[in-house]
Amino acid sequence: MHITLRQIEVFTEVLKSGSTTQASQVLALSQSAVSAALADLEGQLNVQLFDRVGKRLVLNEHGRLLYPRAIGLLEQASEIEQLFQEDNGAIRISASSTIGNYLLPGMIARYRRDFPGLPLELSVGNSQDVINAVADFRVDIGLIEGPCHMSELVSEPWLEDELVVFAAPNAPLLQQPVTLETLAAEQWILREHGSGTREIVDYLLLSHLPRFQLALELGNSEAIKHAVRHGMGISCLSRRVIAEQLDMGTLAEVPLPLPKLSRTLYRIHHRQKHISKALNRFLSYCQE
Incomplete structure (x- = not known):
């Protein structure tokens, strides 16, 4: 029939x-x-x-x-x-942890105020997790903290971000002139390999140090902040991640003998992915 x-x-x-x-x-x-x-x-x-x-x-x-x-x-x-x-399809987003935990919540809140009934799925992982999800078509678009080198994905600059080295307010490092040598002598607490933040810190900062001592690798920015606050070492994260603690004085920025540590955040999608009106509409809310 x-x-x-x-x-x-x-x-x-x-x-x-x-x-x-x-x-x-x-x-x-x-x-x-x-x-x-x-x-x-x-x-x-x-x-x-x-x-x-x-x-x-x-x-x-x-x-x-x-x-x-x-x-x-x-x-x-x-x-x-x-x-x-009306193009009201469900949107699936994957974001690296800094973006997913600190940038996207406010952006999603603005979007949901205007479109409260539209479905949206967000998953958070490190940058490599996001790249894999986009490559496998498990999500529509990815937001990551560093460049993507996979040929089948389109990588577009999205936002600018500043990285900050920080320590506990009473850290001895802050009581003396900060040099590359004194930085190298500190105990460093860093994000894990596969993290976009770690890749950029390695390239922009640690490559300038004559040597450095890795004390801890942690997969969570909140854990890093707490470890630094308790005097276990120093670290480098996005200013957005530690802005509240810097304002409250529970963490202190370390002045660097280097140019400002800036990076570009990227938006990625598969080359064969159709960018729908619904997805473009959501992305218009993903600006500062």
Whole structure:
């Protein structure tokens, strides 16, 4: 059986109009096309839906049985068309931890205020986790803290971010001029390998030190902040991550004998991924 929505639409319009002539005018079809569609539907169902009384078509018991179901099908089809005209599909985002935990919550809150009913899924991991999710089409778009080197992904600059070296307020390092040598002598508490922050810190900062002592590798920025606050070492994270603690004085920024540590945050998607209107609409909220 190959019943089409067009045949169902013809049936309901013939019922409302009372003739194939009137129905053809409403549907912008020829009368022969309307008659053929109705005949095809009756042939597939193996019943007559109308009694032919002269030139009139009178709905019979078979037509009365079909009519409410036909109306239901057309209403569902209309809902499907409206769904995609408004482009309200679910959005799946993956973000590295700094972005997912500190930047996106405010952006998502603004989006949800304007579109409270639209579904949105967010997963948070390190940058390599995000890259893998985008490459496997498990998410629509990724937001990461460093460049992406995978050829099948498109990587676009998104936001600028500043990295800050910080210590406990009473750290001995802050009581003397900070040099590359004194930095290298400190106990460093860093993000794990695979983290975008770690990749940039290695490149922008640690590559300038004659040597450095790695005390801890942690996969969580909150854990790093607590470890530094308790005097276990120094670290380097996004200013956004430690802004509140710097303001409160529970952490202190370490002045560097180097240019400001700036990095670009990136937006990535698969080359074969279609960027929908719904996704573009969400991304318009992902600005500062």
